[in-house]
Amino acid sequence: MTKVRLLTGAGSGIGAVVAERLIERGDELWLLARDAGRARELARRFPGARTLVGDLAEPARLSWALGQQSPPDRLDALLHIAGMVELGAVGDLTPKIWQETLAVNVVGPAELTRLLLPQLRLSRGHVVFANAGAGLQAKAEWSAYAASKHALRALADALREEESAQGIRVTSLYPGRTATPMQQKVHQQEGKPYDASRWIPPESVATALLTALDLPPEAELTNITIRPTP
Structure with a gap:
């Protein structure tokens, strides 16, 4: 049976590589886009993929948004890859940045x-x-981003315990600095030159993700830490 995957963050970086690989191997791919224009871009970039529109920046509206569409009836994997980062000292970060x-x-x-x-x-x-x-x-300078990622770890750990009896597996990936557009933005915020060759290729992180995804159901990779090679 064809596996059904839903992916966020397919527009660039790690998410784009994962989406390409899933399409290539024949999985049924659903992509979450923040708006209709982005959905059209993703549909052109990944022929055969289906799109859903929902903005992660407005969590309270996701239920309504998905209710106006037709999500898949069954889902073999939900891949949370989208994210954002804004650097700044605790004394400088505004509530708007924290909330977003x-x-x-x-x-x-x-x-x-x-x-x-x-x-x-x-x-x-x-x-x-x-x-x-x-x-x-x-x-x-990383307080807001790190706080969100510490919380994401707690979410994953709690979900794993709550849903293990239902047969749901939960994996957290912890890549170090990866050569993506987000990393380029981070370097701009840090005021440092960006050299993609110094950092983990997104293809390597995608390989780790798919390794966890493709394990037999009797095994589970719970936490994967990935670091650049010196």
Whole structure:
């Protein structure tokens, strides 16, 4: 039976690589887009993929948005790869930045998971959270992002315990700095030159994600830490 996967963050970086690989191997792919224009872009980029429109930055509206559409009836995997980052000292970050970061990085994924749990339970599916090294350790200027990723780790750990009896597997990925457009933005915010060759290729993170996804149902990779090679 063809596997059904729903993916956030397919527009660039790790998410785009994962989407390409899933399409290539014949999985049924659903892509969440923040608006209709983005959905059209993703449909052109990934022929054969289906799209749903829902903005992770507005978690309270996701239920209404999905209710106006037709999500898949069963779901083998929900892959949370979308995210955002804004650096800044605690003394400088505004409530708006905190709220947007927490919404996109943890509250949106939590709500999307809640809404799709019936389909995941039906398939004894798999939920993957693309976390970050900041989800394990917070550093100066990274408070909002790291807080959201620490919360995402808690979400994943709790979900794993709650849904294990339903056969749902939960994996958290903790990649170090990865050569993506987000990383380029981080370097701009840090005022540092960006050299993609210094960081983990997104293809390597995608390989780790798919390894967890493709394990036989008798095994589960719960936490995967990935670091750049010196």
